[in-house]
Amino acid sequence: MKIIDTNLAGVKIVEPQVFTDARGFFYESFNQAAFEAAIGCSIHFVQDNHSRSSKGVLRGLHYQLRPHPQGKLVRCVAGEVFDVAVDIRASSPTFGQWTGAMLTGENKRQLWIPEGYAHAFLVLSESAEFLYKTTDYWHRELERTIAWDDPAIGIAWPAVDGISLSPKDRLGSALAQAEVFA
Numbered sequence: 001m002k003i004i005d006t007n008l009a010g011v012k013i014v015e016p017q018v019f020t021d022a023r024g025f026f027y028e029s030f031n032q033a034a035f036e037a038a039i040g041c042s043i044h045f046v047q048d049n050h051s052r053s054s055k056g057v058l059r060g061l062h063y064q065l066r067p068h069p070q071g072k073l074v075r076c077v078a079g080e081v082f083d084v085a086v087d088i089r090a091s092s093p094t095f096g097q098w099t100g101a102m103l104t105g106e107n108k109r110q111l112w113i114p115e116g117y118a119h120a121f122l123v124l125s126e127s128a129e130f131l132y133k134t135t136d137y138w139h140r141e142l143e144r145t146i147a148w149d150d151p152a153i154g155i156a157w158p159a160v161d162g163i164s165l166s167p168k169d170r171l172g173s174a175l176a177q178a179e180v181f182a
């Protein structure tokens with residue numbers, strides 16, 4: 001497993017070692033000890049999520065407030081997504097900055113997004129299957145959405161014909177109006 005730093009100190013790309021042979025491939029998609037050693041702290045995941053989306057679907061930018069913030073280890077097992085994390089910790093030197101990674105069924109890369117970041121992804125292939133682990137349970141009342149296209153963040157989304165959003169995500173707040181992490 002290889003860890004690749006991003007421009008946001010807490011956000012890491014995880015690249016598993018993939019073993020390919022005549023039958024196909026094998027890799028450890030999660031190994032608690034190796035993951036904790038790589039990110040330098042202990043982590044306890046409690047929920048696994050799986051979504052499928054069509055091309056042009058953009059989910060996010062989502063986060064959950066305290067007392068139930070979520071760290072997320074995300075990956076795309078089929079298709080291609082552009083995955084984004086935004087630092088929304090008010091006291092952080094990188095507050096409001098974003099990082100993006102291509103996660104695909106082929107490259108098998110994962111993105112580790114700790115608590116204190118908002119998360120979104122855009123589907124670039126005809127469809128994409130997206131899997132992720134979370135460090136806390138879902139709490140609908142604590143969920144928040146920041147606008148995917150807030151110019152104050154300025155995410156350079158790859159071009160796709162027609163972005164499709166949920167009704168909730170169409171109402172995302174500007175970062176300046178959002179409840180963020182102290």
Ligand SMILES: Cc1cn([C@H]2C[C@H](O)[C@@H](COP(=O)(O)OP(=O)(O)O[C@H]3O[C@@H](C)C(=O)[C@@H](O)[C@H]3O)O2)c(=O)[nH]c1=O
Pocket residue numbers: 049051059060061062063072119120121137138166
């Ligand atoms: C997130 C979530 C949703 N749901 C339900 C609520 C709703 O009826 C349905 C779809 O929910 P949403 O529209 O919020 O799904 P979605 O837009 O895919 O939400 C996800 O987006 C990505 C970017 C994230 O980072 C995730 O944490 C999560 O917020 O699933 C759960 O039962 N458990 C959950 O953990």
